[in-house]
Amino acid sequence: MQTEARRLAAVCLENSREPALGKQLHAPEWAQLLPYLQLTLLAPSQVLITQGASDRTVYFIESGSLSVHYEDAAGRIRLAIVGPGSAVGEGSFFSHQPRNATVQATSASRVWALTPSRFTELSNRNPATALAVTLALGGLVSARTLDRRKRVSVT
Numbered sequence: 001m002q003t004e005a006r007r008l009a010a011v012c013l014e015n016s017r018e019p020a021l022g023k024q025l026h027a028p029e030w031a032q033l034l035p036y037l038q039l040t041l042l043a044p045s046q047v048l049i050t051q052g053a054s055d056r057t058v059y060f061i062e063s064g065s066l067s068v069h070y071e072d073a074a075g076r077i078r079l080a081i082v083g084p085g086s087a088v089g090e091g092s093f094f095s096h097q098p099r100n101a102t103v104q105a106t107s108a109s110r111v112w113a114l115t116p117s118r119f120t121e122l123s124n125r126n127p128a129t130a131l132a133v134t135l136a137l138g139g140l141v142s143a144r145t146l147d148r149r150k151r152v153s154v155t
Helices: 002-014 027-036 090-095 116-125 127-146
Strands: 038-042 047-050 058-063 066-072 075-082 101-103 107-113
Touching: 002 058, 027 116, 027 127, 047 127, 090 127, 116 127
Parallel strands: none
Antiparallel strands: 038 107, 047 101, 058 107, 066 075, 066 101
16 A cells, blocks of 8 residues: 555655645655545546535545536536646645535546545645645645636535
C-alpha cells in the first residue's frame, strides 16, 4: 500500500497546474502524510461527495477526473473538472458545514481519503506535517475562491 500511496505524492509534486498541492506539500510532508490516507477507487459516474452531506473527508486525486456540480430546482450546473494532483472536499473539511456540491467521477479514478479522525491523529503525532497539510489545503481554497470560474467549486 505504501508504494501505491507514493504514486499520489509523485503526481501531486509534479502537478504544475493551479491550484497545485505540490507547490506547498513537499516530499518530506508527503512521506509523513501517506500512512494516514486510505485509497478509494471510483468507477465512471460514481459519486464521491453528495451535495448536502455532512461528511468532512478531504480527497487527494491520484488519477482520473472528477466533475464538481451544484444542483438546484433549475437543474445541474457543472462548476469544475478536477484532475490528478489536486483535491476535493476541502471546504467542508475546514468549515464543518454540509457539502455545497456533488463530486462525481467522470472516468475511473483513484483518490486518497483523509478523514478528520486520521487528520487529528496526524496532528497529534506530527504537528508540523499537519500544519503543512492545512496550509496546502487552505491555499487550494484560496486559489479556488480567487478564480471566479471555480469560486463555487470549493466542496
